[in-house]
Amino acid sequence: MRDAIDVEFDLHGLAGIAVRDGSSADVAAVRQQLGPIERPLGRPADIVLRFVDHLPSAGPLRLLGDGEFGHDDRSFFVLRGRRKARVRVQLPLERIGETPLEIRAERGATGIPLLIPILNLTALVNHALPLHGAAFRFAGQGVLVTGWSKGGKSEALLTFVERGAEYVADEWVYLPGDGQMVGIPEPVRVWDWHLRELPSYEHRLTTGERYRLRTLAAGAAVVGAAAPIAPVGSRRLRQLGSFLETQRHVDLPPARLFDQPVGAMHAPFDRLVFVVSHTRPETTRAEIDPMEVADRMTASLRYERQPLWRAYQHFLFCFPGARNSFLETVSQREHAALRRAFAGKPSRVVCHPYPVGMTDLYDAIAAP
Amino acid sequence: MTTLPSPLTIDHVSDLLRIRLIDPPPQLELAVERTLGSRAESSAPGRAADLTLRFVTGLGDEPLELIGRDDAAWSKDAFYLLADGRPVAEIPFDLLAAGCEIQLDRKAQRVPLLVELLTVAALSRELAVIAGTGADVGATRWLIGGPSPAAPAVALELGARARRVRNGWLLLRGGVHTTEGLRQPLRLAGSRTSWLRHRSVVPGGAPMIVARRVAERFAASRGATGRRPVAPLVDRLRPTAARFGTLTVPLDRLPADPARGTPDRTALFVLVASEAPKPFVRRLSPAAAASRLAAWHATLRGELGARYAEFRFAFPARHNELLSSLGERERQLLARQLTGPVLYLVEHPQEIPTRDLVALLSGLVAR
Numbered sequence: 001m002r003d004a005i006d007v008e009f010d011l012h013g014l015a016g017i018a019v020r021d022g023s024s025a026d027v028a029a030v031r032q033q034l035g036p037i038e039r040p041l042g043r044p045a046d047i048v049l050r051f052v053d054h055l056p057s058a059g060p061l062r063l064l065g066d067g068e069f070g071h072d073d074r075s076f077f078v079l080r081g082r083r084k085a086r087v088r089v090q091l092p093l094e095r096i097g098e099t100p101l102e103i104r105a106e107r108g109a110t111g112i113p114l115l116i117p118i119l120n121l122t123a124l125v126n127h128a129l130p131l132h133g134a135a136f137r138f139a140g141q142g143v144l145v146t147g148w149s150k151g152g153k154s155e156a157l158l159t160f161v162e163r164g165a166e167y168v169a170d171e172w173v174y175l176p177g178d179g180q181m182v183g184i185p186e187p188v189r190v191w192d193w194h195l196r197e198l199p200s201y202e203h204r205l206t207t208g209e210r211y212r213l214r215t216l217a218a219g220a221a222v223v224g225a226a227a228p229i230a231p232v233g234s235r236r237l238r239q240l241g242s243f244l245e246t247q248r249h250v251d252l253p254p255a256r257l258f259d260q261p262v263g264a265m266h267a268p269f270d271r272l273v274f275v276v277s278h279t280r281p282e283t284t285r286a287e288i289d290p291m292e293v294a295d296r297m298t299a300s301l302r303y304e305r306q307p308l309w310r311a312y313q314h315f316l317f318c319f320p321g322a323r324n325s326f327l328e329t330v331s332q333r334e335h336a337a338l339r340r341a342f343a344g345k346p347s348r349v350v351c352h353p354y355p356v357g358m359t360d361l362y363d364a365i366a367a368p
Numbered sequence: 369m370t371t372l373p374s375p376l377t378i379d380h381v382s383d384l385l386r387i388r389l390i391d392p393p394p395q396l397e398l399a400v401e402r403t404l405g406s407r408a409e410s411s412a413p414g415r416a417a418d419l420t421l422r423f424v425t426g427l428g429d430e431p432l433e434l435i436g437r438d439d440a441a442w443s444k445d446a447f448y449l450l451a452d453g454r455p456v457a458e459i460p461f462d463l464l465a466a467g468c469e470i471q472l473d474r475k476a477q478r479v480p481l482l483v484e485l486l487t488v489a490a491l492s493r494e495l496a497v498i499a500g501t502g503a504d505v506g507a508t509r510w511l512i513g514g515p516s517p518a519a520p521a522v523a524l525e526l527g528a529r530a531r532r533v534r535n536g537w538l539l540l541r542g543g544v545h546t547t548e549g550l551r552q553p554l555r556l557a558g559s560r561t562s563w564l565r566h567r568s569v570v571p572g573g574a575p576m577i578v579a580r581r582v583a584e585r586f587a588a589s590r591g592a593t594g595r596r597p598v599a600p601l602v603d604r605l606r607p608t609a610a611r612f613g614t615l616t617v618p619l620d621r622l623p624a625d626p627a628r629g630t631p632d633r634t635a636l637f638v639l640v641a642s643e644a645p646k647p648f649v650r651r652l653s654p655a656a657a658a659s660r661l662a663a664w665h666a667t668l669r670g671e672l673g674a675r676y677a678e679f680r681f682a683f684p685a686r687h688n689e690l691l692s693s694l695g696e697r698e699r700q701l702l703a704r705q706l707t708g709p710v711l712y713l714v715e716h717p718q719e720i721p722t723r724d725l726v727a728l729l730s731g732l733v734a735r
Contacts (some may be wrong), residue, residue: 061646062715064515065667148681149439180413277434279441303677309462317515322657339439356439 008041012266014128014174015119018045022107024050029111034119035186035251042129046099046122049115054089055106066312071318078113078311085110093315097125097326117308120172122331124183128176129337132300133174135181135267138165140269144173145183146293147275148300152356154188155366156275159358162198167258175341176268182266187251192217193219199357204257209250220244272347273365278304279351281358285367286350301334312355382548384539385490391559393474394421404480405536405551406620406674418489420469421482427473428455435678441473442682443478445551449480449675456480463677465492476627483550484672487665488590492690496540496701497640498636499668502547508733509631510539511709513661516532516639520554520617521722522729527554527622531629535619540705547634556615557584562721569621635733642715647728652711658702660713666695680715687707 003024009017011034018041019030030049031038035330057072064070068080083320088106095101096118105112122131133146134157143165145156157170169183176182192213202210220241229239256291274293312327389400400421401407429449432441432455441448441455448455462469466489472479487497500513501523510526512519521536521708527533534549554564567574587610620631638652640659652660676691690697712732716725 019410060642060715063641063718064644066517100667148435149435247696277437279432279434292684294682297676299680301480303674303681306674306677309673310667310670313670317660317667320663351433353436 007038008039008045010039010041011037011119011123011334012176012289014176014182015122016041016043016045016046017047017049017119019224020048020050022049022051026105026107028108029109030115033111033115035184036077037184044100046101046126046164048100048102048121049112050102050104051107051109052104053107055090055104063316064317068074069311069314069318070316075292076311076315076318077296080112081113083110087113088112089113091315094319095325096121096324097330099125102146103188106340111174114308114311117305119223121308122326124330124337125326128174128182129334129341130301131173131174131175131338132171132304133299134169134170135183135269136160136164137168137267138366140345141270142168142181143267143271143273144174144175145273145275145365146297150354151277151354152275152354154251154360155194155356155358156237156239156273156361157188158190158194158201159362160365161258163362167254167260168265170254175340176184177337177338178234179268180266181269185254185265187253188249188257189249189250190257193248193355194358197355198213201257203249204316209252212250213250216244220248226355234312255260269341269345272342272345274347274349275361276349276351277354279353280351283350283352283357284348285348285364288347290340290345291347292343294335294342297338298331302331305330376386382550383550384495384541385486385493386415386417386419387486387540388420390420390422391474392421392423396472396474396644398481400482400606403479403552404486405553406618411428416467418457418493419465420467420483422469422471422481423474424471424636425474427458427471433549433554433682435681439681440675440678447679447682448581451476451480458483459675459679461676461691462683464488464690465690466490471538475607481672483537483668486550487669488690488694490539491694491701494541494701496705497665497700498538498702499665500538501535502525502534502538502549504533504559505529507632508627509634509709510688510729510733511547511634511636512639512658513636514638514640514734515664515714518641518716518720518725519556519639520556522562522639522660522726523554523601524556524563524569524617524622525722525726527569527624528566530622530624531626531631532624533619533622537717538592538704551619553619554617556617557610557613560712561617562723564619566617569623570617571621580613580615581608582674587613593691603641610617635729636706636709637729637732638711638713640713640715644715645718647717648715649728652713654706654711656702657706658699658712662699665698669694688726 004021005024007019007027019027020153060074061070061072070077072081075090076093078087078089087109089112090104090127097151105111114159123130127235131146133144134153135144138160146152149152154170161167170188171186174182192245192272223237223241223244227241272290274288352361431555432443434441438450438453446458447459447461449459456473457480458471465734490497498511498513501519503510503523503526505526512522523533523535534551535554536550536552538547538549540547564574564576567577569579587606634658638657
């Protein structure tokens with residue numbers, strides 16, 4: 001008989017997800033998406049992921065574009081998952097923002113498409129603001145580092161934890177509105193240049209991971225040297241070189257990377273640091289109005305939501321009479337929440353070159 | 369005294385919308401032509417441009433703050449899109465409207481967001497747009513939009529008896545009967561041997577159709593997937609094969625003939641592929657057609673939305689009301705413009721032969 005596993009995930013009480021009737025592979029895929037926050041909810045779930053052998057459609061399925069989305073007479077379906085793998089997930093986009101929200105998926109999906117943005121919006125409904133950032137507790141203070149992707153947030157976390165800070169969050173930080181910030185123990189992406197700057201982390205890698213990074217570095221060097229002088233295929237070689245550059249990382253669970261048990265993953269939100277990379281060679285610091293950071297990060301959150309927004313536009317094509325006013329106005333809600341959360345926080349902007357010098361970054365953030 | 373030559377100015381013109389290129393290097397002139405299609409003669413040569421692309425050297429030659437590693441950057445008052453780590457376009461998103469000018473680096477390989485900027489200029493001039501294909505056949509102007517990949521194949525089929533074909537984005541004004549549009553080549557995905565009938569207009573003729581058919585079949589095959597070590601390699605080749613399987617036909621190869629009469633009515637078909645074994649057709653109201661098309665266009669303009677979010681991150685106080693309300697504005701414009709034509713939603717089987725689909729649409733036109 002096929003597995004029919006029920007498990008539950010709890011995002012610090014801010015959003016609860018229940019997986020119902022999943023196979024072991026389905027549960028593993030959801031675990032990989034959500035990270036190790038699996039625990040009994042003890043309350044009704046906000047999001048129910050229900051797996052079925054066959055997800056029937058009401059009438060023939062109409063297909064959009066290259067078959068990424070589809071719809072029947074009543075429902076909207078996502079038909080492509082990670083790396084364009086075929087999935088069949090019934091996504092009630094008109095109901096995002098309501099709880100409980102049930103998403104139905106055929107077994108064998110390689111994960112639930114758009115689950116993280118939906119989870120983040122559910123947290124927002126429950127009065128917790130999700131924010132792209134890293135957070136740690138250092139010298140008795142909770143520090144939230146935020147900014148655009150590649151702005152230096154994870155680098156700040158790595159360099160501060162190496163100097164004794166307690167890990168709270170990376171990638172997504174949640175601000176529940178009670179002056180605290182909480183995280184989920186998602187894997188931290190460590191690039192090989194991080195290890196050159198912070199060699200103390202290197203022994204946390206397995207031999208296989210170290211070998212992988214060295215092989216990729218050697219491959220990128222060879223391809224980089226060959227591309228300009230190759231008689232043919234130099235464009236392809238450059239593309240290959242760019243691809244290899246994007247692979248020079250490993251994703252490590254925080255407990256292994258930081259060699260410390262992952263604790264409560266919450267800390268008071270005491271200080272705000274806004275990081276930006278720039279083309280100048282020096283690392284600079286300055287005070288910044290936290291409301292300015294709130295205004296900028298509103299745009300960042302909107303950008304992060306693009307894949308969900310794209311799915312919503314496809315949904316509107318299928319069901320032109322339907323709307324989701326929560327989804328259409330969520331940016332204003334986030335903006336207000338950001339301004340409330342940041343109001344009065346001591347705030348600093350740190351601008352740095354990329355790749356950033358870890359010691360310079362530490363000095364710029366830690367300086368009084 | 370020697371007079372310096374004025375910068376080369378090239379207008380890409382339609383009767384309704386004009387893009388002006390000032391001092392373009394050859395590779396970018398070609399890139400624009402590849403995106404928009406070949407230039408056309410102007411019937412109003414003195415008219416101001418709706419979008420001006422000025423090509424300069426040393427764009428963004430100043431200290432910049434970065435967004436992502438290689439996405440965008442900003443200075444004190446300018447916003448740049450990057451490619452290979454250097455600025456290639458300066459786009460003042462807060463000023464985007466008809467008549468705006470963007471600067472491009474002469475070393476750029478392409479003009480980013482060109483079609484998206486063009487549609488913004490059109491909408492700001494109260495010109496409704498439809499992503500798709502238009503063909504004047506006999507007394508009927510056919511407009512074909514929607515997410516089905518079959519529209520270019522229908523245009524190829526119609527091309528043999530059309531007075532004029534436009535492809536890419538169509539511009540509507542005055543009850544649809546003054547339709548113009550881009551001249552993008554027809555890109556026919558899912559190559560079919562039935563296109564051998566059109567071998568005279570396909571670059572490379574019959575051998576190219578057959579080669580692309582083979583590539584397309586390979587891309588669509590399931591074959592050895594799952595068996596290592598061959599299967600992963602085969603899987604990686606599929607996207608390349610799928611791209612090669614797409615056939616490109618420039619519009620100027622279609623035997624369009626201006627003597628074939630002028631349309632006096634318009635039919636709009638919103639095509640959607642379906643898993644149903646038979647086609648399903650229903651009439652649409654102008655409001656329903658406008659809502660569907662505006663939503664579909666928003667999916668095609670996704671990159672514009674992402675770039676505008678980057679701009680707002682850089683300059684939170686600089687706002688463009690037109691961009692913020694683009695979808696609603698487009699829906700209203702379309703609803704007004706689509707009161708004239710007959711409007712159909714056509715759900716067709718994915719594998720329907722193009723001739724059968726054209727016959728179905730022709731039957732609707734003849735009603």
